Amino acid sequence: MELQTRGLAGGLNENPFGRTLRAIQTMHHLLTPILLGLLLVGCANLPLARGDFNVLVFSRTLMFRHASITNGITAIRQLGAQHGFQVDATEDASWFTPEKLTNYQVVVFLSTSGDILNEEQQQAFRKYIEAGGGLAGVHAAVYGDVATEGNWQWYGEAMCAAFTNHSAIMPAVVEIEDAKNPSTADLPKRWSRIDEWYNFIASPRGQVRVLATLDETTYQGGTMGSDHPIAWCKKVGKGRMWYTALGHTEASFTEPPFLAHLLGGIQVAAGVKRADLTPNRNPQR
Numbered sequence: 001m002e003l004q005t006r007g008l009a010g011g012l013n014e015n016p017f018g019r020t021l022r023a024i025q026t027m028h029h030l031l032t033p034i035l036l037g038l039l040l041v042g043c044a045n046l047p048l049a050r051g052d053f054n055v056l057v058f059s060r061t062l063m064f065r066h067a068s069i070t071n072g073i074t075a076i077r078q079l080g081a082q083h084g085f086q087v088d089a090t091e092d093a094s095w096f097t098p099e100k101l102t103n104y105q106v107v108v109f110l111s112t113s114g115d116i117l118n119e120e121q122q123q124a125f126r127k128y129i130e131a132g133g134g135l136a137g138v139h140a141a142v143y144g145d146v147a148t149e150g151n152w153q154w155y156g157e158a159m160c161a162a163f164t165n166h167s168a169i170m171p172a173v174v175e176i177e178d179a180k181n182p183s184t185a186d187l188p189k190r191w192s193r194i195d196e197w198y199n200f201i202a203s204p205r206g207q208v209r210v211l212a213t214l215d216e217t218t219y220q221g222g223t224m225g226s227d228h229p230i231a232w233c234k235k236v237g238k239g240r241m242w243y244t245a246l247g248h249t250e251a252s253f254t255e256p257p258f259l260a261h262l263l264g265g266i267q268v269a270a271g272v273k274r275a276d277l278t279p280n281r282n283p284q285r
């Protein structure tokens with residue numbers, strides 16, 4: 001199901017606007033000017049200019065579907081309006097072609113779940129990332145059998161961690177490890193917030209730049225011990241991957257610190273803000 005059809009490539013040809021217009025033109029002559037006027041007012045806020053950069057939000061779910069996806073898309077659109085980037089959102093995997101992907105500096109996997117891309121789409125996405133594109137993964141976008149693309153080895157290597165399970169929704173403290181990264185620079189050193197907290201089969205440390213860890217002593221359900229990465233980034237070929245395990249709740253997407261975290265992550269993955277992507281091997285607190 002496609003949520004939005006304002007594609008940069010031929011979007012207007014794909015949406016029902018043209019058909020609606022033609023149908024209206026056949027209606028009663030007296031009504032036509034009024035309805036056309038309303039339609040044009042309705043379309044007046046369609047963004048026509050490209051932003052500083054372009055973001056594709058992909059939220060296809062074939063397994064668990066997070067209620068927060070709706071809020072997430074709204075939030076990313078608002079961030080785009082405030083910070084000068086253009087946002088398209090789709091759940092249609094057929095957008096994953098070399099031609100369409102080149103329109104975007106970054107693709108956000110917003111709590112995707114299941115095997116969301118076929119082999120051809122996977123190859124297009126892999127080439128896009130390795131040639132310099134960006135992936136910003138949120139929450140269930142992490143690799144895993146009950147998370148996203150658990151059978152796609154490349155995706156697992158790009159993510160560097162596999163989901164196992166999660167805690168209940170409860171408060172916990174996130175400790176910022178790299179306070180220079182745009183996605184963590186504006187956050188308190190010890191960031192207390194409510195979320196559903198993910199565990200992974202193994203820590204990605206050593207392969208990624210860990211940006212934040214969870215203090216497992218501050219909640220119940222952590223299985224990773226004293227070093228529990230919860231947000232990280234890395235280079236993938238000439239491209240960039242940024243991931244946050246935060247973002248289960250609908251409230252996350254109206255929480256200013258989380259929105260600052262997400263904005264910075266999108267900018268880092270897009271390559272429009274500088275960030276150190278070098279793996280940090282030892283925990284630093």
Ligand SMILES: [Zn+2]
Pocket residue numbers: 066139140196248
């Ligand atoms: Zn969740």
